[in-house]
Amino acid sequence: MCQNNSIVNIMSEAAPSEGKDEVDSIHAELHARLEELHALSEATYEVYISECIKFYRKYGFVIVKRTLPLDVCSRVRTFIDEGEEMSSSIRLRKAGKIPAYTGKLLNSVGEHDIVNIVMNMITHSIIKKLISSEYHCIHAIAHKIIPGHRGKAPFLHRDWPSPITTKDGSSIPSCVHVEDDFISCFFFLNSVDGKNGGMTGIVPESHMFGSNDSSLYESLPLYYPKVEEGDCVIFSSRTYHKGTPLPKTAASRYIINTAYGKTFPHERLYSLLDSKTKSSLPKDVLNMLGMLEERGAFSNLRSR
Numbered sequence: 001m002c003q004n005n006s007i008v009n010i011m012s013e014a015a016p017s018e019g020k021d022e023v024d025s026i027h028a029e030l031h032a033r034l035e036e037l038h039a040l041s042e043a044t045y046e047v048y049i050s051e052c053i054k055f056y057r058k059y060g061f062v063i064v065k066r067t068l069p070l071d072v073c074s075r076v077r078t079f080i081d082e083g084e085e086m087s088s089s090i091r092l093r094k095a096g097k098i099p100a101y102t103g104k105l106l107n108s109v110g111e112h113d114i115v116n117i118v119m120n121m122i123t124h125s126i127i128k129k130l131i132s133s134e135y136h137c138i139h140a141i142a143h144k145i146i147p148g149h150r151g152k153a154p155f156l157h158r159d160w161p162s163p164i165t166t167k168d169g170s171s172i173p174s175c176v177h178v179e180d181d182f183i184s185c186f187f188f189l190n191s192v193d194g195k196n197g198g199m200t201g202i203v204p205e206s207h208m209f210g211s212n213d214s215s216l217y218e219s220l221p222l223y224y225p226k227v228e229e230g231d232c233v234i235f236s237s238r239t240y241h242k243g244t245p246l247p248k249t250a251a252s253r254y255i256i257n258t259a260y261g262k263t264f265p266h267e268r269l270y271s272l273l274d275s276k277t278k279s280s281l282p283k284d285v286l287n288m289l290g291m292l293e294e295r296g297a298f299s300n301l302r303s304r
Helices: 005-011 016-042 045-059 070-086 090-095 102-108 111-118 121-132 274-282 282-290
Strands: 061-063 099-100 136-145 182-188 232-236 253-261
Touching: 005 102, 016 045, 016 061, 045 121, 045 232, 061 121, 070 102, 070 111, 070 136, 070 253, 099 182, 102 136, 102 274, 111 136, 111 253, 111 274, 111 282, 121 182, 121 232
Parallel strands: none
Antiparallel strands: 061 232, 099 136, 136 253, 182 232, 182 253
């Protein structure tokens, strides 16, 4: 039987104080489930991946431990910091966002790091179970947020609208399968202490919310997970989330954001590679970056 008891439905049915208690309870349960999940990372690989997928399907996101080696995190942080010194973009510097442009990133960090970032073994073991057909990397960028500034999108939003909606915005029943158009991965290059560290706020279970109008859900409390260096937050393109200001007392937040899907990319990543990088990468990585797309192999993909 279909279940329809998500946060949005609880809040709509309860009095304000009761609804908050219910949501606090759900967030406490969520934290406990994450702790249980992280403990499984020490178990067999297959068990851990399976439980990560179950968690994602219920909550619309999952935090995966230790996806990037610490040496990769260190090298990309250094690359971003060097880019900050050379940045001529006054607008970006004033906004507190220092980008590491994709082409420069992919052509600078080396084969080992590109494979770890673009075709990370752990994250792709999860993604390939969630996206049923051929997919490729549609976005990849590294950047840092400076203390006193905020993330890219300081408003509640989905990265892509849900193709299925409900009349009143209540949650889509759990028996209805809604496949993601794309899935995002936030690789954290340093530890982030939840909201205190400027962590992105997430509305759990919101990938199943029945409206693409974010104003319906503005009153819902956000969940701010804590992550360690090398961890990855994987979340659905339909999960509501919001950028958070980075306190002036916090450390800069370093992140690599990749996304995978069946849609055409924001930028043709393969075309950004120089000849030396292309010759060094395995064919499957080049294909993930869109090499085959240039020959029409991805003609079945939908345009954005």
